[in-house]
Amino acid sequence: xxxxxxxxxxxxxxxxxxxxxxxxxxxxxxxxxxxxxxxxxxxxxxxxxxxxxxxxxxxxxxxxxxxxxxxxxxxxxxxxxxxxxxxxxxxxxxxxxxxxxxxxxxxxxxxxxxxxxxxxxxxxxxxxxxxxxxxxxxxxxxxxxxxxxxxxxxxxxxxxxxxxxxxxxxxxxxxxxxxxxxxxxxxxxxxxxxxxxxxxxxxxxxxxxxxxx
Numbered sequence: 079x080x081x082x083x084x085x086x087x088x089x090x091x092x093x094x095x096x097x098x099x100x101x102x103x104x105x106x107x108x109x110x111x112x113x114x115x116x117x118x119x120x121x122x123x124x125x126x127x128x129x130x131x132x133x134x135x136x137x138x139x140x141x142x143x144x145x146x147x148x149x150x151x152x153x154x155x156x157x158x159x160x161x162x163x164x165x166x167x168x169x170x171x172x173x174x175x176x177x178x179x180x181x182x183x184x185x186x187x188x189x190x191x192x193x194x195x196x197x198x199x200x201x202x203x204x205x206x207x208x209x210x211x212x213x214x215x216x217x218x219x220x221x222x223x224x225x226x227x228x229x230x231x232x233x234x235x236x237x238x239x240x241x242x243x244x245x246x247x248x249x250x251x252x253x254x255x256x257x258x259x260x261x262x263x264x265x266x267x268x269x270x271x272x273x274x275x276x277x278x279x280x281x282x283x284x285x286x287x288x289x290x291x
């Protein structure tokens with residue numbers, strides 16, 4: 079039952095994202111980082127194939143009205159899923175928030191990674207993503223382009239509610255080099271701020287003179 083409710087919520091998000099996509103509205107507070115550049119042509123090709131298949135099967139089943147409408151409904155739903163996935167990916171980009179990086183993929187993944195837990199970030203194009211314990215891979219078009227290594231794990235909750243800890247996160251971004259630069263810049267600012275606070279704390283200490291000295 080829990081899985082059914084999770085799938086129902088996901089379907090609701092998908093329909094809402096389709097509406098946002100039509101209205102050209104994206105979600106997220108902060109700097110938005112897209113990851114779907116160049117994927118529109120692939121989505122259009124899949125949609126075209128679905129439309130051709132729907133038309134062909136409709137003609138073949140025209141004399142069988144029950145089967146015709148069942149298959150037609152299934153094809154329309156499949157088409158909606160294809161468009162919904164694309165729409166969700168477009169309107170739910172990654173987000174550079176003040177305190178964390180939100181790594182997202184459509185309505186399925188929304189992982190918040192605090193900058194303080196990132197021990198390493200690099201531009202890394204990978205086309206193979208074998209499953210491994212403690213790693214989360216979010217390829218787009220079969221590839222990831224940014225790798226995060228974490229000093230402390232973060233908890234990723236899957237679509238059906240299963241939670242697991244991850245220490246390595248790989249995802250794709252249209253401007254992978256820019257994402258790496260921004261994260262390193264934010265980390266540098268945080269480190270300088272922390273060093274400044276330590277310096278002020280030390281310089282603010284007062285040592286009382288020895289009354290017998």
